[in-house]
Amino acid sequence: MSEPPGLRTFPGYTEDEGLDLGHLSATAVGAIVQRIADGSAALFADVAASVGYCSKPVRLVGSSHTVDGRTGEIVGSFSSDGAPLGVVYRPCGNRRADVCAACSRVYARDTFAMVRAGLLGGKTVPQEVASNPLVFATLTAPSFGYVHGVRATGGHPTGGRCRPRDTANRCEHGRPVGCMTVHTDDDPAVGGPLCVDCYDWASAVVWQWWAPELWRRFTITLRRSLASRLGVSESRLKGRASVQFAKVAEFQARGLVHFHALVRLDGPGGAGSRAPLDGGTLADLIREAAGSVSFVAPPVDGADVSRRLAFGAQLDARTVRTGLPADDDDDDSLRAEQVAGYLAKYATKSTGTDPASPRPHLTRLAHTCRAFAQRAASSDPAGDHEAADDASEQGRPSPYALLGKWAHMLGFRGHFSTKSRRYSVTLGRLRRARHRYRQVTANAARNGVALDTRDLEARLLADDETTLVIGSWSFQGSGWTNAGDKALADAAAARAREYARWRAEGKSTSNR
Ligand SMILES: [Zn+2]
Ligand SMILES: [Zn+2]
Ligand SMILES: [Zn+2]
Structure with missing residues (x-):
């Protein structure tokens, strides 16, 4: 034993x-x-x-006073002179595990708490939210050419052959169109194209640059089709239902992002109010909307073409909760806790570009970003006949001018984790609550009194501030x-x- x-x-x-x-x-x-x-x-x-x-904490010098907002009385003062080591240290707060492992864990925990509260209630979100229909959707990038990958076989997620094809079949560059290798995750070839000349690097980067726009159009389309399904105009939708979501962007091995989103359907009264449709119908609407969204991206310069962009055909919308009264929890279904965990984990992932041993295809994508930014900068809109037709476009900076600045993100300029306004508590409020918790425990310890735990969480998360902190701080370094x-x-x-x-x-x- x-x-x-x-x-x-x-x-x-x-x-x-x-x-x-x-x-x-x-x-x-x-x-x-x-x-x-x-x-x-x-x-x-x-x-x-x-x-x-x-x-990599941030170092601050200066002082602050805590003032009671009702009486104007100074209830506490704090100065970096009195701080241990003579300077105030604050955590860097970086999301990415490869930049700061410690802060990225805090970020993951907060993301988990934020997502979970939107699923099950708590942290200012009503408990009744746990009966609102819920769908877990994954929106992917389309294919820009065949890539090496870790493949499933016989029910296992790994161990399958990469792309079994007749080895005699070659592309126009004389390279095989198949690959019989069984790749593992740490293989640097994974995510890279079978033929570097067949692969459409340019479209891959342009897609990534506009991915946030595609997502924005998806949410508009979803609300529109929800309204038409309910037989109301878009302006009247609020009186019947609203769609709330939490989403994260996750980099795939090929260097393009996927969007993972939890989509919740609320009734007219917001979180916890009875939704007019069930989760299965919501999943159908999501699939329809994601499949129909497109955007025509302008060319990079006069020598380039415009491209119609869309999400990939590989689209997943799974009902986590139907929201129906007789919703039997079958064991195969995704658990709310489980999806909150996925989102929190994805939110701290980086691009996978390890500066010590960069994967060749990720390096090439970053290079394509920089090359496009240069082309955009050097293309003269006035000399470009197409652009010159539209007077309003003249003299405006190219939408690709900033691509170079986002080369380290392989052209992805969106936020890694976002939520709609009424999905759940904000990350900022969770951070503030943690800061207040540190203050009240420190005060209790200093004054030798017991920590009052009654309604502690509600007090920490409360928005009404009766005390003000007035201070002047300057950045000393990081x-x-x-x-x-x-x-x-x-x-x-x-x-x-x-x-x-x-x-x-x-x-x-x-x-x-
Ligand atoms: Zn940090
Ligand atoms: Zn392969
Ligand atoms: Zn080829």
């Missing part, structure tokens, strides 16, 4: 267990020794913990000020991640 998981001890979680610092530079070692010698090591540990072991601090913060963050994983594993074993 093995011991209960709750009683297992986390390896390396005792006070005297050292952190794994990996290979340290001589400067880092010197800086750590210095912290120990001048007695600031404990202060540093507190500061690092207060920013959640952010790997990042830890020496290599030793950074090494310690990163090691502590890694240890915290291991601990979270270990705890999650323990939970799943104990559930068995």
Whole structure:
């Protein structure tokens, strides 16, 4: 008999267990020794913990006063002079796991809480929302040529051959149109085209550049077809129903984004009010809208063509909740918690361009972005006859002029996670609540009083502010000020991640 998981001890979680610092530079070692010698090591540990072991925190100097809005009385003052280490550190807050692992975990947790509240209620969203129809939709990019990929076989997501075809079949460049390899995820060829000359790099980049526009048109079309389904004009739709969504963009191996969206149908009273249609009908409307949306993208310059852009044929709209009274939870159906987890995970993913070993096809896409931006900048609208026909277009900067700035995002300029206004609580409000929580716990500790937990969450999330914070802060810089601090913060963050994983594993074993 093995011991209960709750009683297992986390390896390396005792006070005297050292952190794994990996290979340290001589400067880092010197800086750590210095912290120990001048007695600031404990202060540093507190500061690092207060920013959640952010790997590149922002440093601020200045002061602020907390004022009671009703009486005008100053109830507290704070200055960076009084802060440990003489400067205020704030977490960088970066979404991407490859930029700051610690902050991206906070971002993922907030995204999860935001998405979950929109599904099941809580955090200012009424509980009744849990009976509104819900669809999980994935809108993809179309194909711009055959690419290598990890394929499924016999019910397994991997192990299948890439693209089994007669090896004698060649494209016009003499390259095989098939590939018999069984690729794995870490294979740099995955996502890259079978033939670099057949692949339509230009259209792929133009599609990605306009993907946010396609999404915008999709939401308009969906609302329009919902109105017509209900037999009301668009302006009257509000009186019958509204569509709310949370969406994230996820980069695929080929370097193009997919949109994953949770679409919820509310009744006239908003979240929790009875919807006039069920989830199955909503899924049909979503499929129709996504399939019919298109946009004609203007050419990059006089030598280019305009392109009609649309979403890919591979379109998925699954009903998570029908919203019908007799909605039996069958085991195959997606769970609300599960989809919230997917969205949170996708939201922290990067483009997959590892600067140390860039995948050739992603490098090529980024290069195409820069080349287009250059062409857009050097094309003279006045000398271009097509453009000159339309006087209003004259002298206006090309829509592709900024493509170069987004080359590192492979031309995707949209937000990674967005939600409609009334889907759920905002990420900003969750962040503010966390900040207030830190303040009230610090106050309770300082004054030696017990933390009042009654309605604590509601108070933290409350929008009405009776106290004002007036301050003047200036940006001193970003990042830890020496290599030793950074090494310690990163090691502590890694240890915290291991601990979270270990705890999650323990939970799943104990559930068995
Ligand atoms: Zn950070
Ligand atoms: Zn292949
Ligand atoms: Zn070819």
